[in-house]
Amino acid sequence: MIGVSLLPFGREAARHAEAAAGEMIATRDLSIAYGRSVVVDRLSIEARTGEVVCVMGRNGAGKTTLLKALIGVLPAYGGAIRLDGREVTKKPSHARARAGMGYVPQGRGIFPYLSVLENLQMGLEPVGRDTGQLEEVFGLFPVLKQMAGRTAGVLSGGQQQQLAIGRALMGRPKLLLLDEPTEGIQPNIVEEIENVIGSLRGKMTILLAEQFLGFALANADHCYVLERGTVTLAGKPSELDTGRLQEALAV
Ligand SMILES: Nc1ncnc2c1ncn2[C@@H]1O[C@H](COP(=O)(O)OP(=O)(O)OP(=O)(O)O)[C@@H](O)[C@H]1O
Numbered sequence: 001m002i003g004v005s006l007l008p009f010g011r012e013a014a015r016h017a018e019a020a021a022g023e024m025i026a027t028r029d030l031s032i033a034y035g036r037s038v039v040v041d042r043l044s045i046e047a048r049t050g051e052v053v054c055v056m057g058r059n060g061a062g063k064t065t066l067l068k069a070l071i072g073v074l075p076a077y078g079g080a081i082r083l084d085g086r087e088v089t090k091k092p093s094h095a096r097a098r099a100g101m102g103y104v105p106q107g108r109g110i111f112p113y114l115s116v117l118e119n120l121q122m123g124l125e126p127v128g129r130d131t132g133q134l135e136e137v138f139g140l141f142p143v144l145k146q147m148a149g150r151t152a153g154v155l156s157g158g159q160q161q162q163l164a165i166g167r168a169l170m171g172r173p174k175l176l177l178l179d180e181p182t183e184g185i186q187p188n189i190v191e192e193i194e195n196v197i198g199s200l201r202g203k204m205t206i207l208l209a210e211q212f213l214g215f216a217l218a219n220a221d222h223c224y225v226l227e228r229g230t231v232t233l234a235g236k237p238s239e240l241d242t243g244r245l246q247e248a249l250a251v
């Protein structure tokens with residue numbers, strides 16, 4: 001594993017070095033805190049290259065906190081994060097974006113006073129310029145092409161979500177972090193968004209935070225269920241104990 005920093009993953013990771021060869025993102029004993037309140041506690045998860053991995057958990061389980069720490073908006077309180085073989089735990093979020101992480105925040109985080117096109121162009125920052133991404137995004141989300149000159153704030157919730165995903169794709173991510181992309185969206189658009197996520201399968205690694213089962217179970221290669229910031233259930237969708245799963249996700 002020449003050139004791959006294993007510290008502070010340490011000996012345990014060295015033992016897993018072979019397994020790490022196909023790994024896109026991994027956390028080891030990652031803890032995240034707000035002040036003195038630890039809400040993600042020694043979490044170890046991974047997504048292998050090309051996989052769709054789903055992090056499930058009910059409200060407040062720690063999904064958003066985890067994704068924010070992965071992209072570097074929140075600092076790690078303990079543990080480590082490795083992206084495509086490199087440790088990024090202390091790297092600022094723009095460096096992680098340049099290293100190939102794309103992030104679609106919960107609630108979309110679009111710029112409502114900028115045009116659709118300007119929002120998409122903001123997504124070019126990690127790669128510097130457009131080498132065809134804009135047309136690819138317009139191909140995935142034709143409505144964004146139709147609305148390119150409009151102010152983003154006038155788009156519907158579903159259109160804004162498409163814009164947020166499109167913006168992340170402008171940076172040509174190798175890992176796409178999606179935080180509840182279908183939350184608060186009309187059912188017919190949910191399907192459209194799910195189809196697009198499905199069509200990205202294999203082109204990049206996808207880490208998806210979800211509260212609901214259907215899409216996750218149908219699309220994920222691997223699921224982690226979070227309860228109060230720790231993984232209580234993990235495995236392929238077909239291997240998960242449905243009783244435990246219902247229990248973990250019930251409100
Ligand atoms: N800025 C903050 N300051 C303090 N505590 C926070 C903050 N943001 C979140 N928390 C707490 O951290 C825990 C995890 O929240 P988080 O938003 O990560 O959950 P989530 O799984 O994304 O939930 P949801 O499904 O509602 O989006 C919750 O107990 C929440 O109250």
Ligand SMILES: [Mg+2]
Pocket residue numbers: 063064065106179180
């Ligand atoms: Mg959340």
